[in-house]
Amino acid sequence: MFSDPQFWVAIAFIIFIIAIFNPVRKILNSSLDNKINEIKESIKEAEDLKKDTESILNEIVKRQNAVELEIKEIHSNSKDRIKILESQAQIKLSEQISKRELSAKAKIEQIVRDTNLLIQKHISETAINATVTILEKKLNSDEKQNLINESIKELESVLKN
Secondary structure (H helix, E strand, C coil), rough: CCCCHHHHHHHHHHHHHHHHHHHHHHHHHHHHHHHHHHCCCCCHHHHHHHHHHHHHHHHHHHHHHHHHHHHHHHHHHHHHHHHHHHHHHHHHHHHHHHHHHCCCCHHHHHHHHHHHHHHHHHHHHHHHHHHHHHHHHCCCCCHHHHHHHHHHHHHHHHCCC
Protein backbone atom coordinates (compact mmCIF):
# COMPACT_ATOMS: atom_id res chain seq x y z
CA MET A 1 0.00 0.00 0.00
CA PHE A 2 2.70 2.49 0.83
CA SER A 3 4.64 1.34 -2.18
CA ASP A 4 1.72 1.59 -4.54
CA PRO A 5 1.90 4.76 -6.65
CA GLN A 6 -1.86 4.94 -6.86
CA PHE A 7 -2.01 5.13 -3.10
CA TRP A 8 0.37 8.08 -3.08
CA VAL A 9 -1.54 9.73 -5.95
CA ALA A 10 -4.74 9.29 -3.92
CA ILE A 11 -3.04 10.72 -0.81
CA ALA A 12 -1.59 13.59 -2.84
CA PHE A 13 -5.02 14.14 -4.36
CA ILE A 14 -6.62 14.19 -0.89
CA ILE A 15 -3.91 16.55 0.44
CA PHE A 16 -4.33 18.68 -2.67
CA ILE A 17 -8.09 18.73 -2.12
CA ILE A 18 -7.60 19.59 1.58
CA ALA A 19 -5.04 22.25 0.74
CA ILE A 20 -7.27 23.77 -1.93
CA PHE A 21 -10.47 23.32 0.07
CA ASN A 22 -9.81 26.14 2.57
CA PRO A 23 -8.85 28.81 0.00
CA VAL A 24 -11.57 27.66 -2.40
CA ARG A 25 -14.04 27.58 0.48
CA LYS A 26 -12.95 31.07 1.51
CA ILE A 27 -13.20 32.29 -2.09
CA LEU A 28 -16.58 30.64 -2.52
CA ASN A 29 -17.76 31.96 0.86
CA SER A 30 -16.58 35.47 0.13
CA SER A 31 -18.04 35.30 -3.36
CA LEU A 32 -21.33 33.96 -2.05
CA ASP A 33 -21.29 36.50 0.80
CA ASN A 34 -20.70 39.27 -1.71
CA LYS A 35 -23.49 37.96 -3.89
CA ILE A 36 -25.78 37.66 -0.84
CA ASN A 37 -24.88 41.21 0.20
CA GLU A 38 -25.57 42.46 -3.33
CA ILE A 39 -28.93 40.68 -3.33
CA LYS A 40 -29.72 42.08 0.14
CA GLU A 41 -28.80 45.59 -1.05
CA SER A 42 -30.94 45.12 -4.17
CA ILE A 43 -33.82 43.94 -2.00
CA LYS A 44 -33.30 46.89 0.36
CA GLU A 45 -33.17 49.31 -2.58
CA ALA A 46 -36.32 47.72 -4.01
CA GLU A 47 -38.07 48.03 -0.64
CA ASP A 48 -36.94 51.65 -0.32
CA LEU A 49 -38.09 52.32 -3.85
CA LYS A 50 -41.39 50.62 -3.06
CA LYS A 51 -41.80 52.77 0.08
CA ASP A 52 -40.93 55.93 -1.88
CA THR A 53 -43.34 54.94 -4.62
CA GLU A 54 -46.10 54.24 -2.10
CA SER A 55 -45.53 57.58 -0.38
CA ILE A 56 -45.53 59.38 -3.74
CA LEU A 57 -48.68 57.50 -4.74
CA ASN A 58 -50.35 58.45 -1.44
CA GLU A 59 -49.31 62.06 -1.97
CA ILE A 60 -50.66 62.00 -5.52
CA VAL A 61 -53.95 60.51 -4.30
CA LYS A 62 -54.19 63.21 -1.61
CA ARG A 63 -53.47 65.91 -4.20
CA GLN A 64 -56.01 64.38 -6.57
CA ASN A 65 -58.64 64.37 -3.81
CA ALA A 66 -57.76 67.94 -2.91
CA VAL A 67 -58.03 68.96 -6.56
CA GLU A 68 -61.37 67.19 -6.90
CA LEU A 69 -62.66 68.98 -3.80
CA GLU A 70 -61.37 72.27 -5.15
CA ILE A 71 -63.04 71.60 -8.51
CA LYS A 72 -66.33 70.80 -6.75
CA GLU A 73 -66.00 73.97 -4.67
CA ILE A 74 -65.22 76.08 -7.73
CA HIS A 75 -68.15 74.49 -9.56
CA SER A 76 -70.46 75.18 -6.63
CA ASN A 77 -69.17 78.74 -6.29
CA SER A 78 -69.57 79.32 -10.01
CA LYS A 79 -73.18 78.08 -9.86
CA ASP A 80 -73.88 80.44 -6.97
CA ARG A 81 -72.13 83.28 -8.79
CA ILE A 82 -74.14 82.55 -11.95
CA LYS A 83 -77.38 82.65 -9.97
CA ILE A 84 -76.38 85.96 -8.40
CA LEU A 85 -75.41 87.41 -11.78
CA GLU A 86 -78.65 86.17 -13.33
CA SER A 87 -80.71 87.78 -10.58
CA GLN A 88 -78.73 91.03 -10.90
CA ALA A 89 -79.17 90.97 -14.67
CA GLN A 90 -82.91 90.31 -14.24
CA ILE A 91 -83.19 93.25 -11.81
CA LYS A 92 -81.26 95.55 -14.15
CA LEU A 93 -83.36 94.40 -17.09
CA SER A 94 -86.60 95.04 -15.23
CA GLU A 95 -85.30 98.47 -14.15
CA GLN A 96 -84.39 99.32 -17.74
CA ILE A 97 -87.77 98.11 -18.97
CA SER A 98 -89.60 100.21 -16.37
CA LYS A 99 -87.44 103.27 -17.20
CA ARG A 100 -88.14 102.81 -20.90
CA GLU A 101 -91.85 102.35 -20.20
CA LEU A 102 -91.86 105.60 -18.20
CA SER A 103 -89.92 107.35 -20.95
CA ALA A 104 -92.29 106.00 -23.60
CA LYS A 105 -95.32 107.05 -21.54
CA ALA A 106 -93.85 110.53 -21.12
CA LYS A 107 -93.19 110.76 -24.86
CA ILE A 108 -96.71 109.55 -25.64
CA GLU A 109 -98.18 112.08 -23.20
CA GLN A 110 -96.08 114.85 -24.78
CA ILE A 111 -97.19 113.80 -28.27
CA VAL A 112 -100.82 113.76 -27.08
CA ARG A 113 -100.42 117.26 -25.58
CA ASP A 114 -98.73 118.55 -28.73
CA THR A 115 -101.42 116.97 -30.88
CA ASN A 116 -104.19 118.42 -28.71
CA LEU A 117 -102.58 121.85 -28.97
CA LEU A 118 -102.30 121.50 -32.74
CA ILE A 119 -105.93 120.38 -32.95
CA GLN A 120 -107.07 123.26 -30.72
CA LYS A 121 -104.98 125.69 -32.76
CA HIS A 122 -106.42 124.32 -35.98
CA ILE A 123 -109.98 124.44 -34.59
CA SER A 124 -109.43 127.98 -33.33
CA GLU A 125 -107.98 129.13 -36.66
CA THR A 126 -110.77 127.42 -38.54
CA ALA A 127 -113.39 128.96 -36.24
CA ILE A 128 -111.81 132.39 -36.53
CA ASN A 129 -111.56 132.12 -40.30
CA ALA A 130 -115.15 130.89 -40.49
CA THR A 131 -116.30 133.69 -38.19
CA VAL A 132 -114.39 136.29 -40.19
CA THR A 133 -115.82 134.94 -43.43
CA ILE A 134 -119.36 134.89 -42.02
CA LEU A 135 -118.98 138.36 -40.55
CA GLU A 136 -117.56 139.77 -43.76
CA LYS A 137 -120.41 138.33 -45.75
CA LYS A 138 -123.22 139.36 -43.38
CA LEU A 139 -122.04 142.66 -41.88
CA ASN A 140 -121.90 145.97 -43.59
CA SER A 141 -119.22 148.55 -42.80
CA ASP A 142 -121.19 150.33 -39.99
CA GLU A 143 -121.90 147.07 -38.23
CA LYS A 144 -118.23 146.14 -38.59
CA GLN A 145 -117.17 149.44 -37.01
CA ASN A 146 -119.60 148.97 -34.09
CA LEU A 147 -118.33 145.46 -33.52
CA ILE A 148 -114.71 146.70 -33.50
CA ASN A 149 -115.56 149.44 -31.01
CA GLU A 150 -117.32 147.02 -28.68
CA SER A 151 -114.38 144.64 -28.86
CA ILE A 152 -111.99 147.45 -27.94
CA LYS A 153 -114.13 148.39 -24.93
CA GLU A 154 -114.25 144.78 -23.76
CA LEU A 155 -110.52 144.50 -24.20
CA GLU A 156 -109.96 147.66 -22.15
CA SER A 157 -112.16 146.36 -19.33
CA VAL A 158 -110.35 143.00 -19.36
CA LEU A 159 -106.94 144.68 -19.30
CA LYS A 160 -107.96 146.90 -16.35
CA ASN A 161 -108.89 143.89 -14.22
